[in-house]
Amino acid sequence: MTKACTFQLNRRCVDLRGDDPTESLLRWLKRQRLAGTKEGCADGDCGACTVALVDTDEHGRPQYRAVNSCLLPMGALPGRQVLTVEALSHGATELHPVQQALVDCAGSQCGYCTPGFVMSLFAGYYGGELGDGTTEGNLCRCTGYRPIRAATEVLALQPAAEDAFSALLREPADLPAGELAQYFSPLTVDAALALKAQHPQAAWVGGATDLGVELSHGKPVASAFIALDRIAALQTLDVAADVVRIGAGVALSQIEARLAGLFPALDQMLPWFAARQVRNRATFGGNLGTASPIGDLLPVLLALDATVHLHGPDGPREVAIADYFLDYRKTARAADELIVAVTLPRRNGSVSASYKVAKRQTDDISIVAAVFMLALDADRRVVESRLAYGGVAAVPRRATTVEDFLRGRRLDAATVREAQALLREAFQPLSDHRASADYRRSLCANLFAKFVAEHLPETLT
Template sequence: MVKFLLNQSATVIDQIDPNTTVLDYLREHLYRTGTKEGCASGDCGACTVVIAEAEGDKLTYRSANACITAVGSLHGKQLITAEDLKHNNQLHPVQQTMVDCDGSQCGFCTPGFIMSMFALRKNSQTSDPHKTIESLGGNLCRCTGYRPIVDAAEKMYEVPCEDHFSRSEKKVVEALNTINKEQPEVALSNAGKHFFSPASVADLANLLLEYPQAKLLAGGTDLCLEFTQFLRDAEVLIYTGRVRDMAQVKLTDQYLELGAAVTYSQSKDALVDLYPDLHELIERLGSLQIRNQGTIAGNVGNASPIGDMPPVLIALNAQLLLRKGEQTRLVAVEDYFVKYKVTVLQTSEFIEKIIIPRPEAQQLFRTYKISKRLEDDISATCGAFSLQIDQGKVSDIRIAFGGMAEIPKRAQHCERAILNQPWNKQTIELAASELAKDFTPITDFRASAEYRLSVSQNMLHRLFLELEQPTIQPVRITQYA
């Protein structure tokens, strides 16, 4: 059974297909049709809901795409939908400012925008244009135009944040803590399909031994597309989001360790502290809704050649702690991918944590993502570069690309052309030409083979220019005026 709060009402789900998404549950089981379905693939934001979780004596509100959130993952959380915002027959201040700013026309996208704005308002006291754009980047509107919506998202700060959610926060935290304490075993079974939500890594490992055919579900931002786009249901789902030991972000003297259930939103600060250049990449990875749910372990586990984090992790020489039953082994991310969508992961084995070395004193790191749209778009190619320059010579270099081969992989010819060479334009030109030996990219709807190779070569030139002339600042369109 799965227990959660639907707004303030304790709700139990028992008999339901475990592949059901929160969107289908809301619309088809509860007839709460305020949450809309646009794309059913996490792209448009029409289905945005807010999921609140108790952290200490406070609630953390996060926007999420209901269309790719499995219903079982709601256990111990509060689900808030557009219907819950109005109170005592009065619109919520976020809704009222949207009306005042004429931020809605056909209205189809509006509940999704409102929920993204609501999460933003609950998490911040003052307007910040960057955060506004970040929060709305995963919501599409085909008729209003974004100006009035952005205006509303900035104007909503003129009304005090105190609302019926703040007034009931203490009560909600208590109720969520009670649910989480009283029911360590969480499971759903229906018509031969099962959902398990273990609380410890040992239980997760045992479940995977018992059900070797099970699919691991982390944020579901890749996996749930199997249900909604390809109509391929999983017989057994094992959710990692409640595994305490895998929810940790730990910084040691040598490493940053990210448990496999840690989301992008939860790991961003720690990653950016160590490698500031990751800031832009992470903010351009999916949308805020995707980053609130998605995990780096899921990005690696999905083994897509165009995932953004594998090239970064390979360039940073990160490792994966893999576990099967009680056995664990360390595998370099570089060695994890075998061929298209095939990895070294054995049956019943899983990623327990990701171990990223702290930067060396002289280490330089850059990463560049090339996609058609700036926000919420998958890469055509993504390059990651880690190097050390000692007295004008390159003493260490690791370069990795996504989108250039059937797996994310190192550019070894290119690296060889740079290692122990003077850091100058000639070296970069030779290294760029060597890239053609490392990769034979394909042409698809994201980019042609020629473009992929050429833009990757240009990344090397950009790296050189940025490191040579640190005053050159690339235009970051995410910094809206």
């Protein structure tokens, strides 16, 4: 009997029939005695468990994408190809160029984190992206980063080898619809909605990064899942003269690269969102769908006046971002609707910026996230303003009372001081183990002053 090929691991067919779709790829690899992929944090923070997933770029061309295996459910793998560090070398004497560069530059000491660095560099090596950002999602406790950076620089000076790994990227990359137990991966919006009608208890899944953390910590999850990461209609990103439409399934790392320079506030927030491997899977739609009050992208959407595009059994509809958040993790989206896109209007003449304050700036939940947009006339009077915050209420919120105060006023030092006083009273945040309510209120005021001082300093003279 021919062995069924559910997915390919290191170019070999694997039959997943009978496997748990909610088990992480990391734990599954350990059960297969593939010990090269290490478990450090199981949260997507350290990068020790990095593997290379064959995915596609915006043009549909195959590419290697470094991802955290600790956050990747087995249910997401049918039809996919994954490479681990075991696949790279030919025996003990013929190392892959990435491995050899780390050896030559003394980029490893205890070696525990090294396989993760190897796989991140492997993806960058064949993707033509080698720099400090290539391994920014990988942590090293003992080597320090100088020799690892040196190895990256060595690799950047040589063209990628023509080998079996580059040949793999020339193979067709079309993904079939997938199913493993109660984890479904449809190819169209209509198919996803049909599955939701058949399995109303199923949860929508984007890049599964949030789901991966919940599974890693043994938290209760839904009994079924409908993954949206294979739906081509959700992968589009269209830039027009007056608006940008971002498909709900576009990975954050692709948004970071393809929209660079268009929305400064988005540019500034994305690097702090999470590690590179997380951003390679996490999506705009996923961050919006979870509706966390400390979701880093949500204040950005509020400040940029986004529109959310939904699709359900009754067809498509639009919801202004100002009307989307209703209560703690409760939104205007119905349970049987899915997010298909977000549109951001492009406005000339405005100034925007974002700020994230956290105990660890990356890979940590915000104490307060703030995003500001101001438009001034020739007399420095405020024509339009949006002051959006996360971490200060049960939902991401705009300081509308302060926006009303600013409208029509000349922006100067006195106006900023008055706005700060109002901002200290605009919200009633909670105190928790991250920060006190008073500290959060102070941040709301001081971050606005910082924004004006950094981006509109002429108004303070």
